[in-house]
Amino acid sequence: MTSTELAGATALVTGATSGIGRAAAVSLARRGAQVIVSGRDEARGDDVVASIRSLGGKADFIASDLGDADAVRALARQAIDIGGGHLDILVNNAGVYPAGPTCATTADDIDRAYAVNVRAPFLLVAELAPAMAARGQGAIVNVVTMVAHFGVAGMALYGSSKAALTLLTKAWAAEFGPSGVRVNAVSPGPTRTEGTRRFGDQVDQLASLAPAGRPAAPEEIAAAITYLVSEDATFVHGAILDVDGGRNAA
Numbered sequence: 023m024t025s026t027e028l029a030g031a032t033a034l035v036t037g038a039t040s041g042i043g044r045a046a047a048v049s050l051a052r053r054g055a056q057v058i059v060s061g062r063d064e065a066r067g068d069d070v071v072a073s074i075r076s077l078g079g080k081a082d083f084i085a086s087d088l089g090d091a092d093a094v095r096a097l098a099r100q101a102i103d104i105g106g107g108h109l110d111i112l113v114n115n116a117g118v119y120p121a122g123p124t125c126a127t128t129a130d131d132i133d134r135a136y137a138v139n140v141r142a143p144f145l146l147v148a149e150l151a152p153a154m155a156a157r158g159q160g161a162i163v164n165v166v167t168m169v170a171h172f173g174v175a176g177m178a179l180y181g182s183s184k185a186a187l188t189l190l191t192k193a194w195a196a197e198f199g200p201s202g203v204r205v206n207a208v209s210p211g212p213t214r215t216e217g218t219r220r221f222g223d224q225v226d227q228l229a230s231l232a233p234a235g236r237p238a239a240p241e242e243i244a245a246a247i248t249y250l251v252s253e254d255a256t257f258v259h260g261a262i263l264d265v266d267g268g269r270n271a272a
């Protein structure tokens with residue numbers, strides 16, 4: 023473990039079986055948090071748990087399909103049980119990124135993307151934030167995307183779903199902040215993960231448009247998530263932290 027600054031805290035990280043979510047789970051566990059790793063793929067989940075435990079950290083896996091509203095609520099309840107009756111940190115990281123022209127996007131595509139990218143975080147916050155508020159503490163980080171802030175052809179569905187999550191970040195900061203629950207978002211640029219492998223060179227091409235000129239490693243996004251839940255960010259509420267190599271600045 024790197025430090026004990028999050029000792030005693032329990033954290034649920036969705037989409038922690040891969041990429042950014044896995045890096046965030048490892049980072050929080052390194053700082054002493056008990057981490058609940060969530061995703062659908064049990065084998066990958068068990069792998070993440072094993073690697074955290076091998077570092078001396080605490081982790082458990084809960085399999086859950088966030089496309090199913092009942093499963094999302096069940097995940098919240100199981101996470102509280104495993105957390106010993108409380109949850110202090112929620113990282114809404116799981117996401118799907120459909121790409122393609124608007125005219126080729128079906129009603130089912132829209133429902134699937136919005137179920138995972140918007141409805142699931144919404145239901146998790148509805149289930150978990152009131153208890154955080156009652157305890158007077160908690161930190162929630164939503165993972166959005168740089169393409170929630172400007173238009174990119176072929177990303178209407180994905181970008182709009184994350185734009186909704188961006189606004190929800192501010193709405194929840196306003197709703198729960200007065201009770202001591204900080205709600206913030208990290209807005210990544212192109213990042214090398216299992217999920218973006220299928221885009222091949224397009225990841226480099228998109229990344230080359232930003233000042234940094236290269237894709238991020240998942241750990242670079244996880245570092246920002248870790249900052250936002252940490253004691254270093256106690257006055258940070260409702261922030262959308264761009265971790266996009268400067269793309270939004272240039």
Ligand SMILES: NC(=O)c1ccc[n+]([C@@H]2O[C@H](COP(=O)([O-])OP(=O)(O)OC[C@H]3O[C@@H](n4cnc5c(N)ncnc54)[C@H](OP(=O)(O)O)[C@@H]3O)[C@@H](O)[C@H]2O)c1
Nearest residue numbers: 037039040041042061062063087088117167212213215217
């Ligand atoms: N990579 C990038 O370039 C980039 C850039 C900006 C924003 N983001 C955002 O960052 C987040 C993580 O991206 P990533 O590239 O690390 O993703 P990834 O490698 O594709 O992994 C996605 C994660 O989400 C989980 N997930 C997907 N659908 C799910 C469902 N229906 N139910 C439960 N879990 C589900 C997956 O778990 P299972 O497969 O185990 O179900 C997996 O752990 C996403 O929200 C993405 O939109 C990524």
